[in-house]
Amino acid sequence: MSGDNFNGFLETFAGCVEAAERTTCLVEANQFKMDFEKMSTGWRDANIIPRYNAAGVKKFAFVVPAGAPPTLNPLAPEGPAKFPTGYFSDRVDTLGWLNS
Numbered sequence: 001m002s003g004d005n006f007n008g009f010l011e012t013f014a015g016c017v018e019a020a021e022r023t024t025c026l027v028e029a030n031q032f033k034m035d036f037e038k039m040s041t042g043w044r045d046a047n048i049i050p051r052y053n054a055a056g057v058k059k060f061a062f063v064v065p066a067g068a069p070p071t072l073n074p075l076a077p078e079g080p081a082k083f084p085t086g087y088f089s090d091r092v093d094t095l096g097w098l099n100s
Contacts, residue, residue: 014055074087
């Protein structure tokens with residue numbers, strides 16, 4: 001998947017978040033098959049995160065592959081987000097945090 005294809009996916013996903021009117025989001029990225037070097041954090045911060053903020057997202061979580069780099073503190077928002085993002089290697093832990 002190219003970076004542009006991925007950005008298109010993010011736009012579609014943001015539309016789903018807006019339409020669902022949910023306060024938590026879960027992305028299971030444990031089989032993510034895109035080179036992270038193709039991702040544009042700046043583009044996501046400018047074009048996607050404001051949509052999540054406006055939709056009222058309170059928590060955002062990723063399930064990542066076992067052995068992924070250490071997770072960030074899910075209590076602190078990343079970049080322009082008004083919500084914390086957690087990275088977990090276990091789905092049960094992820095759901096526990098999202099529902100806390």
